[in-house]
Every structure is written in C-alpha cells, then in structure tokens.
Amino acid sequence: DQVRKAGAAARAMLVSTAAKQWGVPESECRTEASSVFHDASNRRADYASLAMKAAEEPLPDLDSLPLKKRSEYKLLGKRITGVDNRKIVTGQPLFGVDAVVPGMRYASYLKCPAAGGTVRSANLDEIKALPGVEDAFVIEGNNEPTELMPGVAIIANSTWAAISAKNKLEVDWDETHATRASWSDAQKNAKQAASDNTGELLHDIGNVDEKFADADKSYEAYYEYPFLSHAPLEPQNTTAWVHDGKAEIWSPTQRPAQGAASVAGILGIDEKDVEVHQLRVGGGFGRRLMNDYMCEAAAISDQAGVPVKLQWTREDDMAHDFYRVGGFHALKGAIDKAGKLSAWHDHFITFMGPNKKPVSGGDMRASEFPVDFFPNTRVTQTMLPLRVPTGPWRSPRSCGIAFAVQSFISELALEAGRDHVEFLLEMLGEPRWLEEGNINAMNTGRAARVIKLAAEKAGWGNPMDKGRGLGLAFHFSHAGHFAEVADISVDENKKLTIHKITVAGDVGPIINLSGAENQCQGAVIDALSTTLGLQLSIENGRIQETNFHQYPILRMSKAPDVAVHFIESDARPTGLGEPALPPAAPAICNAIYAASGIRVRELPLSNHGFSV
Template sequence: MPRPDATIDRRSFLRVGALAGGGLALNLGFAADLFAADLAKGSPASAGMLNAFVSIAPDGLITIVSKNPEIGQGISTSLPMIIAEELDADWDRVVITRAQANQALYGPQFAGGSLSTPTNWLPMRRAGATARDLLVRAAAAEWSVPATELTTAKGVISHATSGRSTTYGAVASAAAKLTPLPAEQIKLKDPARFGIIGKPLRQVATPGIVRGEPMFGLDTRLPGMLYAVYARSPVIGAKLKRAELDAVKAKPGVRHAFPVQGNGSPTELVDGVAILATHWWLARDASDALVAEWDEAIGEGHSSKTYAEKAAPLLKAPPVKVVRQDGDLAAARGSAARRVQAEYHYPFLHHMPMEPQNCTALYENGKFTLWAPTQAPQNGIDGIVKALGVAESDITVNITRIGGGFGRRLINDTMVQAAAIAKGVPGTPVQLIVTREDDTMHGFYRPGGWHAYEALLDGKGKVTGFANHLVGFGTGGKPVRSGEINAQEFPAGLVDNLLIGQTNIETMIPTGPMRAPFSNGICFASQSFLDEVALAGGRDLPSLLLELLGEPRLLASARPGQRGLDTGRARGVIEKVLATSGWKQRPKSRGKTGFGFAFYFCHQGYSAQVVEVRVDKGQISVPRVWTATDVGSHIINTSGAQHQVRGSVIDGIGQALGQAMTFENGKAVETNFDAIPMARHEITPGQIVVDFVISDNPPTGLGEPALPPVIPALTNAIFAATGQRIRSLPIRLGETAT
C-alpha cells in the first residue's frame, strides 16, 4: 500500500508544454518504473507515484484531470480541490475531467482502503504549487520585477507596488515555456491561508446526477450495441458440462448464444453461457430457456451449517497460528482475580451496491475498449490479459462513475466476462448487465468469523491478560482475502500478557474487501466483548479504554507503510464524543432506552461513537448517534466528509440489523433484497452528530474509519436497554427484550 506520508522522489520530473492555441499544460509525472521497483522489493510504493494533469487556457479556464474512480466518496471533487488550493485558483473557473485508466501515465488508480487522500495529499499540493510558481515567474519576467513581490488570488496575479495585475490565462502561454523548479524548491501554501480546502463544496457531478445526465456504467450507449446476460451455475465455480442453445436462440431479439470457458479463477472468468439480444430484458427472458448441465462437485460440503459445526470445537482448542504473543498469558491466569470469557460470531456479507454489476466492451481489430464502473481498473486489465491472452497495450478502459461498490468493484470479474463475450462477436459493442440474483450468488463476500475471547482482571478490575482467537476461513493453508487478523488488533500493545491467534476452516466461497475490510466484523466482536470486560471490572467501556490507552504515545505498526495506534489521538476522539453526547456511567436500572459506546482505529483513522437505542416490543430504533473522528490535520471538503460519516453510520446499522449471507453446498441461499434487507428510513437515526478532532498529522481517508464502531456501540446500547448481550450478527432479540 502507498505510504500516506511519502515525499516525491528526487528522480521525479515535470513536463510543461503549451496547449493548442496557447496556454499552459502541466503534466506532473513520475517514472512508473519507480512504482514497480518498490512493489518488487515488497515495500510500500511512494505516494509520489502518480500524475496530475493541469491545463490553463488563455481565457483563464483551468482544467484538472481527476485520476481516481468516483464511487460517491467525492474524491473527484476533493483531489482537484487540493490542486486548486495551492494554485490559488478561482474554483468557479475550474473544470474537472475524468481520466481513462492508464497506470503508466497516472500511476495507481483505485478507490479503496481510504487511500485516495493520503496517497495524493502531498503530490496534488505540489502540482498546484508548481503551476502557480510557473505563472508567477512568467508574470514577473513580463513586468521585470522579482517574483517574490507578486501575490496570487483566485486566478489573478498582482504586484502591489506598481498596482498591476494580470490573469493566469494571460500569462499561461509564457509560463508554458519555463522550466519548473525542483519539487523541494517549491514553497507550499501556509495552511492558515487555505480558502478552498476546508470548505463545504458541492460535488462536481451533483447537478448532473440531479438532472439524470448519463455518467454511470449503465448509461453507456453505443451504435449497434447488444445487451448480454452471462448465465452461470448457482454453485460458485462450477464447470459447464453441456448446454442446449437452440431454444435460447429461438427467443425474440436473441442474436447470439454461446458457451464461454473460464480460466478457473472466480476473480477473472468462470464457465458460463453468453446470451446477447437487442434488449437486456429479452436476453434475460431467453436465459430461462437455457438447458445446461454443470459439474457442481466443487461446492459439496461448503455450507454455513457445516462451517458452524466445524468452528465450535476449534474455538475451544489452541489457535493453529499464533499471530502475536506478549508476556505469559498462562502465568497471568494463575494470579488473576477474575476471568471473563465469551464467544462472538459474524456472518458472511455481500456488498449489494445499488447499480447492478455491468460493463460495456468492444473487441475490434484485435483491441478491446471498455466502459466500466470499476474501483480498480488495473485489476480488470490484468484479468483480461490473463484470461484472454491479449496484450495490455491493446486494452483501453474508460472509467465511468460508479453507482455504489463498497469494495465489490475492486474485483473486476464483470470486466473480464464482458471482454470474453465481446471477443466472441468482433465489431459489436456488448453491454453486460448482471442480475441482482446472479451478483448475489457470485459475489466476493466479507468473510464471516468466530472469536473466542478471554480477559484476565486483577482485584481492582484492571486488565492483566487478553486473548483473541479468530476461527475464520482459508484456502490452501492461508487466510482468505480480507479474512485475517493482524498483530496490532486492539488492545495489542496495551496489555502485558496477550495472545492473538487464528485457525482457518477451508472454504471455496470467494471473499473480498468490504467497506472497512478486516475491521467491520472484528470491531463488533472486540468492542462488544470489551464492554463485557468493563462491566466485570466495575467500569464502563470508555473508562476501560482510557485506562488501557494510558499516556499519549505511538505504538509500533504491524502493517508496512502505516503508522500504529496513536494513543493520544485515540483518547482525543473518545473524550470528544463523551463530551458531545453527555455520556454518563451506565445506569443500573434498565428501561426501553439505552446508550452504548465503541471506539476503533482502522485505515489510519480514529473514530469513537455513542449510540442511543430504543427497544419497544422487540422493535429497535436509533434516535441519536454521536461521532467523533480524527483523520488528520485537514478535512478537505467538509460537506463530503459529513456525508461519509453519516453514510458509514447508516451502513453499519443496516448491516447489524438484518444482513447475512448463508450457503448450502457452495450455493448462496439469499439472492435479493427480500432476503437481505438493506438500510431503510425506519432504521436511520433521527439525528447523527458529526464532529472531527483535528490533529497535527497528514490527512487520511474517511470512507472506512467511521463504520466499524457504530455496530458494537449499537449492540452495547441494546444490552444497556434490555440486558440482552448480542454476541452474533445480525441482531436477533430474544423473548426477554423490552
């Protein structure tokens, strides 16, 4: 993963040129081989491995290319805001354009892991500052005055002594002839002078979205385009043995139907039958006439019930792999005054993005052109190269706006499927749309898991030992994607005697990242259990966490290129949310209303939350949620940031209250919204109070950190209201609930 605090390499370079008809074209480029070399060494890539293209026309209009996929997180607005800030641009005179997928030109292009802001913060600032420096020097040369005497504001350069001023557009052509200074000689703006960063700006695409303008993958329309369905076995990874296609081809509107052989990788291409018609619904209707025989042996024995039966004894046995061991837990047991134990479980989850999986592909003259709503276009390109044997240079990907993904579109099986279908009908554009049922049955799920916890307390209620054994899933002896527990999982580094371990159950269910990967399930289990520990020690959870955190200090990190837990920053968000929520010690008597607290550190962000819950006749409602989040020194777009936190809260509550995926012999049981209830108005909190704690650290991302703690804060609140401890998700209230 790229380092959020990396600086631009000395070998980086800037290219300056003139636009046709005059003006400045600034390409902030960084040699792609440096990025590749870093990855080959196993080290995190430098944050400098990206490009930002800025152009200024003679009329002063500034165009900034937004390189990263836009998934609703607002990055296509916030990254250009950083450039425009250092450029001292007039935001009303800035136009944002979307980049094609081109890793050689732009460096890594992805939307995931809350990495867009930390990896682009410094390079984007330098891009804007360098452009500003060129323009200032061009004006200084024209007026024969020192550049240090000039000031800039909103696209205008001024010389106070002589009273002269000029626009960026007027000197852009002259600036294009200058040589940019080395990056280390470019002075960045004092943050105290920021006028764009930190403001609540509307996302650039919002007006177009409101007007219904075409911008999503599903909006792609090309002359002569056919619509495709890719029929697969409901058992993940099943092999096609035979297919009868005559009845399919006889259906109205059907133009083509043919089998496609996969390469055995669910992330790339599994066996299926392509059905192409003049309208998607005709293709979908024709798929019902398909008679196919599948080899489904791969799924035998892979059922949720079987997994649970295997997990039960494994939880009580020592972990197969010790992830981290501090002190002597066994010896600590002998001197403990109290021992607290509990088991927790969370299920597989599917992303369920609102825009169905889709991709449009054209294969012509041996080359592919795709229009794809993808969070990681290079992954899709790599998959096409591997599955179809085409050169990467023969693939062009146009990145469309994404109608939801939450990590699902980091995996680009739909791109590979569309390319494979298009290759079968050269010269004809093909739009593949995946039904909700098919995507739910062939997703890349957030892995489920079971945790066996143990906490040791001394006579004063202080934690002297802690154990966390994850029974998760694996393939080939390794944890599945997004299914491992890391060595800095809370409270690692804060307890003298600690054991973190993992045991895996073999699975063929494909998994992948989901919003706050690794953290969204583990946080529920760990913070809920710590609430039990706090109660056993005569404390509430925030008091216990503050005691564990101790004095401000930075703990070692278990993740390369990322900082470890900063206990001072953790204390900051905890103390902030306690103040804003008016938190008091857990009341001894219970009624229909309860308050719960939780904290978590993930994806370089710190978030603490308090949830107020009301339980009435078994029905759960959430009147209020308070949040406090620390993602560094600057909130780039305060409007977008508020939306991200609120969305995380609603998303987390929705997951906890109703979402789960179960399997029978490799086949998903739940296939649509009727069985997987998503967040709706009735479960949305009446009020979500969003606060940010500003700290002296480089800005980090906000897509993930605020989601994990809302789930245990909710379950802890339910316990406060009802006395029922929720140890398994989704939440199911017993008969004793108020």
C-alpha cells in the first residue's frame, strides 16, 4: 500500500498543479493515460509537462488519499507485454554478450577445475605465439570464489582466438589446497549418518517421542537429490575498461552494487570510481548474484591496459558455478488409530562450509513445511564437510526440500489409507496466519484454498485410465502458497507422457498477468528439467558434466501444457520468481506412483530408467 499511496500522492500533486495553471477547481479535473484533463474547457496536460511544478507542491496527507478499488484498475492485473520482447525475438543487442566498446580486445580465463587450486606454471610463450593472441599472463587472484580465483588470462583479437588458445593451455596446477570432494563419498556418508540416527537438534515441537510410541503405525523413507548447475543460456561474460584509477563495467549481473564493491576491492580503488552498466541477463536463476566474472574482467583489463570482453564458454560455466547443493532426508511419520498424522521427524543431512555452518542453500529453516505449523515435529541435522562452491538456485532450499517432504506426505497418506488431498488439508488445521501480519509466514487458509483449486482444476478424484495418474504437491516458500497437480502416463518401458501440469497459486494481487503466468510456467519447466534428467557428478573436486549433451535441459518439444490459476487474495503482493518451482518435482513423482506403483525417492528420474 505504500507504493499505491505514493502514486496517489503524485497524482494529487499533478492534478493540483494543472488546476492552478488552468484556474479551475481540482474536483473538475480527471486523470487518464498519464495526463490531466479538464473536460469542460477541453484542456489536457501530460504528466511530463506538469512534473517540475508538481514537485514544488506540498506533500498531501497520505492516509487521507483515496485509493483505487481493484475493480477500477486499468493496468494492474492485466496482461502487459515485456518492453524487450521484440528485441529478444529479433536478436537485437541487449545482453552482456552483445556489449561492444571501442578498441576492446577479447579475453578468456582458465581456472583450476578443482576449487582452491593455484597456478604453478603454464606454457605462456607457446600461447602468445598463436594466431590472434596478443598476450597471456597469470593472475594470482585473492582465492575468493565469489571474486577472483587464480588462473591464466589470454588476450586476443577475437573471441574465437581467445577461446581456441585457452583450449591449448597446459597448466601445472598446485592442488595442495584444492577440494577433493566426491558425490559418491557424500552419498555413503549420508546413509551412514541416517543409520546412526544422530544429529544436531534444530527444531523440537510438541511430544514427538510420545506420539511415535502411541502410534498405530510408523513409516520411514529416505530421500536424496543431487547437486545442480544454473546452466543459463548465456554463459558468464563482462566487458571492462580499467584506466586512470577508474573502472567502467558492462555486465549481465543480478547485483551491480555488490559487483562494484568487489571490483573496487580487487583493483584497490574507491567504489565511487567503479561504474557498472547493468545489461540484460541471459538467464540468472541466482547464478549472477555472484560477480566473479566481473572481477575477472576488471583484473584482466587492469593488467592488459586495454578494454577487454571476457567470455566464458559453456564448459567454463559448468565447471565454475555456485551449485544448487544436494541433500538427504531420513523421514519418519507416525499415524494414529484415526489415520491422522500424529508426529513428524526429518533427519536432514546437508553440507557445511569452512565456517562450520550450512553452505548456501543447504540450511533448514523453521519456516520450511511442515516445521512451522505441525504440532509434533522434530528436525535434526547432520552436516558433512564440503568445499564445492554453492549458492542460491531458483527457490533456494525449498527446491530440494519440497521434493522429499511433499513426496513423503503422499506416502504417509497412502500408508494411512487416506486420500492425499484430504490428508494434506487435515494436516493444515484451522485457517490461520502462523505469524499474524507477517507476509513471509504461511497462512493455512490460503494454503488450503490453492490445494482445493489445483485439485478441482485438475479433476482430482475422477477415474483414470490404467497407466495414468494424478499427483499433487503443495509447498509454501518465498512468501508464495502454491499447489500443483501433474497428470502423467507411464508405459511399460517407463516412458512418461506428461499431459498437463495444473498450478494454483496465491501471491496476493497479480500486477502483470502475463509476467505472472510466464514466471509460473518457467518455474515448472525448470523443475521438470531437473526432475527428469539433471544431476552433477563430482569426482576429486571436479564437475564431470561439461555441456548440454551431459546435462539435458528439457526441450520445447517435450514441454507439457502448464495451466496457471491464481487466487488473488487481499494479502500484500509478493514475488513469483521462486515459489512455483518447489511443488513440481513431488507432484511429478507422486503422479508416477499413481500411474505405475513405482515410488521414486532419489532424483533425477533418468537414474531409474524413466524418459520422456
């Protein structure tokens, strides 16, 4: 409402200015299409012509200003196309990769494939003699993954020459302090931790032990999900020109201010002497919250003494990401004689960094479903050491946790002989805010409404053909309440036909319906990719996957219909970049079980013979 009040105040000041200029009462003026009108005298003034004088008007009392009713909106809630849409589809320059600066050279940068490695030596003289190469040198860096890791830079007269020369580099890496991480080792250690049934107590609510002791039955399952790459279509790049104690940067970054601060620190100059031009991002998903590529370009330009455009390859992008962290859940539920869930225990096995705290995206918060509302809940945590860079990945934390938690709730409903929707609604209890007035806290009433809407729109409970099933999942994350239903067929060869994904969400009033639908559809497609076939293999600190042939993003021809429905509640509007993703994976896996009787507890599905 603060923004709406600010808009109403600006409108009132513009109307007041126009009325004074025309010598008419304000009550006779109206506004439309960024203009003030006085119909009686057939006069019109656009906002731009009034703005300077309006700025001198006294600020009206914000609380006294009338706000538009939702029924009076002319733009809010309607489909508004993106201002860059035509440029995107016609290939006009918008993105970081399109940046051109007079006199610029082209750069590539090779870092140790195992994080923490440094350069002992490299065949620099041989590289400098290659066609198009103008220089090659070692950068010591500051050994900070989010800023400047050690490596070898190449300056050339074209991107092709720079990348071709990089492919011929022979570097002797010092891996004394490099990571030796292995995913297979982590899997073994996690299973051992789960069997030991120990861990730090994170949350303990109600009488968990008593409820398990009194349960009619208890049920256990073990879930795991892998590390993932962001894999943006546009690999990392930045154009930089460092000279005369100043730096000018052209970069597709999600955090330009943080990037400027990092560049200033790397170069040893004042932050005010770093100018960042934020260019359109060719896929971010949290990856470009880190500005390592920006720091690299600045350091290369500084040492080379010329403007440079640093361009990563897909292989660079896969090898030097801030990955979605994998995780493991040893889950246990108690079911009482009435078939109700009476207790919940999640032993969460995650990874810790050098600070002995969970790595980015690997923490379990009290707001994660169902910790924040279910009366008898316990969460314990075991942390395994990790030295692989991790970071925010679309819907951090919840993107993995929801798969385990919401799949297990479906299992519990089946074990109790109950309908999944009925069982889930019963878990939520009476409609209420978990923290009154906190938009970031779940509202069980809003949750129930989206669950019911998704089930209704998907035809929940209708008879299904053999080999076809519906799977539902709900998750609250990033201030969004979302339920999704997957409609899937499974044949005898485990080939999946994804007929439709039905999405129901409540994020308050919708501002731009087109953008809102697109965010949800994109989130579901993202989740489908990861669920079906994406994973990273880590061996001796190195990511084994190098490109899309080993990391198969979902193709357009395989994308299903994604039907999006919104409940526009009166709550304050919140974001849509994240919350539609977490329910998709468990909904898909629950549908596979309904269609085939096969329960998947480890992603991706391709590991279990499923394909699309």
